[in-house]
Amino acid sequence: MTAAVPEPVPVIVVMGVSGSGKSTVGGLLAERLGVPYAEADDFHPPANIAKMSAGHPLDDSDRAPWLDAIAAWIAERGDRGGVVSCSALRRRYRDRLRASAPGLFFLHLDGSPELIASRLAARMQHFMPSGLLASQFEALEPLEPDEAGAVVPVTGGPQQIADAALAALPGHAGAV
Numbered sequence: 001m002t003a004a005v006p007e008p009v010p011v012i013v014v015m016g017v018s019g020s021g022k023s024t025v026g027g028l029l030a031e032r033l034g035v036p037y038a039e040a041d042d043f044h045p046p047a048n049i050a051k052m053s054a055g056h057p058l059d060d061s062d063r064a065p066w067l068d069a070i071a072a073w074i075a076e077r078g079d080r081g082g083v084v085s086c087s088a089l090r091r092r093y094r095d096r097l098r099a100s101a102p103g104l105f106f107l108h109l110d111g112s113p114e115l116i117a118s119r120l121a122a123r124m125q126h127f128m129p130s131g132l133l134a135s136q137f138e139a140l141e142p143l144e145p146d147e148a149g150a151v152v153p154v155t156g157g158p159q160q161i162a163d164a165a166l167a168a169l170p171g172h173a174g175a176v
């Protein structure tokens with residue numbers, strides 16, 4: 001009998017606009033997969049947090065050090081798996097992250113502006129003012145056919161969304 005070679009576990013980026021449930025679902029997903037979870041917000045330099053708190057959207061030069069730091073975490077995980085929340089709204093941001101890990105899998109949490117606005121309105125004490133939601137939807141570039149990933153609707157409850165996310169993973173990695 002040959003010893004089983006452990007399968008490489010992908011790193012998953014949970015993407016979507018603010019309020020789509022990245023932190024909620026990402027945390028559940030990491031728990032269910034038994035891998036570490038990282039929060040994109042924690043990779044922002046203080047200047048970015050100050051800018052967002054003042055109600056100003058970040059530009060791409062603000063985002064560069066943030067994406068670099070997330071990419072470093074992803075690269076460090078290698079094929080041991082991990083889940084990281086990151087809005088990753090634009091293709092070029094996803095390309096930056098993929099450059100550090102070609103097998104990266106993107107899980108897009110997708111919902112209507114109305115549903116997500118209602119969730120943001122219910123959420124208090126968070127640095128993202130809900131007025132920035134419209135600009136997030138404008139910036140959103142959906143996954144393209146050549147990008148490894150899946151779209152999961154956010155209409156149900158968090159556990160239901162986590163179930164759908166697990167089922168959408170390559171090789172049904174979560175179906176154990």
Ligand SMILES: Nc1ncnc2c1ncn2[C@@H]1O[C@H](COP(=O)(O)OP(=O)(O)OP(=O)(O)O)[C@@H](O)[C@H]1O
Binds near residue numbers: 018024119120154157
């Ligand atoms: N499926 C759900 N059903 C009901 N409420 C939800 C669901 N998912 C998340 N929420 C709630 O909606 C709000 C937004 O979710 P969350 O903070 O996870 O979004 P996010 O994408 O991480 O946002 P941000 O980009 O601003 O960090 C939270 O108050 C959360 O508790």
Ligand SMILES: [Mg+2]
Binds near residue numbers: 024
């Ligand atoms: Mg979050």
